[in-house]
Amino acid sequence: MKKILDKIRNETKLTADELRLLLEEEDEGVLEQIFQEAYRIKLKYIGNKVFFRGIIEFSNICAKDCLYCGIRKSNKNVTRFKMNENDIVKSALWTYENNYGSLVLQGGEIESPGYAAFIEQVVARINAETRGGLGITLSLGEQTPEVYERWFKAGAQRYLLRIETSNEKLYQKLHPAGHNFQRRVNCLREIRKIGYQTGTGVMTGLPGQTTEDMVNDILFFEKEDMDMLGMGPYIVHNDTPLAKQVENFDKEKQFMLGLKMIAACRIYLRDVNIAAATALQALNPQGRELGVQAGANIVMPNITDTKYRADYQLYNGKPCLDENSSMCKGCLQRRIENINETIGYGEWGDSPHFFKRTKK
Numbered sequence: 001m002k003k004i005l006d007k008i009r010n011e012t013k014l015t016a017d018e019l020r021l022l023l024e025e026e027d028e029g030v031l032e033q034i035f036q037e038a039y040r041i042k043l044k045y046i047g048n049k050v051f052f053r054g055i056i057e058f059s060n061i062c063a064k065d066c067l068y069c070g071i072r073k074s075n076k077n078v079t080r081f082k083m084n085e086n087d088i089v090k091s092a093l094w095t096y097e098n099n100y101g102s103l104v105l106q107g108g109e110i111e112s113p114g115y116a117a118f119i120e121q122v123v124a125r126i127n128a129e130t131r132g133g134l135g136i137t138l139s140l141g142e143q144t145p146e147v148y149e150r151w152f153k154a155g156a157q158r159y160l161l162r163i164e165t166s167n168e169k170l171y172q173k174l175h176p177a178g179h180n181f182q183r184r185v186n187c188l189r190e191i192r193k194i195g196y197q198t199g200t201g202v203m204t205g206l207p208g209q210t211t212e213d214m215v216n217d218i219l220f221f222e223k224e225d226m227d228m229l230g231m232g233p234y235i236v237h238n239d240t241p242l243a244k245q246v247e248n249f250d251k252e253k254q255f256m257l258g259l260k261m262i263a264a265c266r267i268y269l270r271d272v273n274i275a276a277a278t279a280l281q282a283l284n285p286q287g288r289e290l291g292v293q294a295g296a297n298i299v300m301p302n303i304t305d306t307k308y309r310a311d312y313q314l315y316n317g318k319p320c321l322d323e324n325s326s327m328c329k330g331c332l333q334r335r336i337e338n339i340n341e342t343i344g345y346g347e348w349g350d351s352p353h354f355f356k357r358t359k360k
């Protein structure tokens with residue numbers, strides 16, 4: 001590990017085998033050094049800033065049935081909702097007035113002409129009512145290239161489509177027939193080609209996932225030239241088929257793996273935006289701050305109306321269900337300032353990697 005730490009300090013690219021050793025490391029003292037190095041690289045390439053993305057989880061209606069997800073279409077224990085256009089725009093304006101710089105619109109996956117038109121209209125209205133002042137990220141799953149194009153033209157600049165795992169065989173085990181790994185990869189490529197800042201991500205600690213799989217995930221991010229990463233530890237949701245495959249859910253181990261993956265991505269990819277996922281905080285009260293100290297630079301305060309939050313649970317124990325947007329803002333601000341980071345209020349916090357690759 002000393003040789004690996006020296007290579008990290010010199011910013012010499014790690015091999016796949018070295019990434020594997022990093023992800024398998026368990027010694028607390030060595031891990032502390034790895035996180036410090038990842039944080040140093042974050043400071044060098046991003047600065048001591050954390051950017052907020054206000055996230056509006058506007059609908060839990062989903063046509064898909066991912067075996068790990070609490071809002072999968074077969075889960076009958078969920079009350080389904082979809083916010084209307086005015087309420088989504090109202091939340092977006094709250095984000096703008098509170099100087100967050102950017103927002104994320106996230107919902108279950110629906111492909112239909114009516115849905116495409118609805119999102120197009122919402123994006124166009126947010127853009128018009130903020131005079132183009134908010135960075136808009138969409139996280140709305142697989143769509144046709146034409147739909148991605150329409151939403152881009154309406155004013156969305158970024159798209160997040162998590163691949164969840166880059167191992168096609170594992171992907172098939174986590175999804176029912178009809179969910180197609182290759183289509184997801186093709187969607188990511190289309191999104192990137194259209195001109196979006198493009199993000200993907202994986203879950204770490206999935207049943208059946210190996211450390212090699214996670215190393216390959218990092219290599220996948222590099223090969224697909226991703227600008228943004230949204231990754232989180234897998235957390236069981238009781239009303240899902242995958243929960244039955246998990247015998248002993250080790251919170252601490254899952255948490256550390258999540259941090260190690262953030263650090264490994266920061267060390268290997270350097271200039272991408274990396275989110276400290278809310279799932280980290282579900283496993284550790286200081287999860288998001290520790291995520292930043294392991295190399296993340298994005299935090300996504302929930303700005304969804306409190307009345308909907310309980311029905312948007314992809315996993316057990318999601319935090320902040322009872323808080324409103326203002327409480328989330330104050331709480332996160334304190335958390336970030338406590339670790340001597342600055343919040344990039346009013347800034348979009350675009351991915352430096354995006355500008356580098358589009359200047360080429």
Ligand code: SF4
Pocket residue numbers: 062063064065066069070071072073107108109141
């Ligand atoms: S992970 Fe996404 S696509 Fe899959 S069931 Fe959940 S909301 Fe739908």
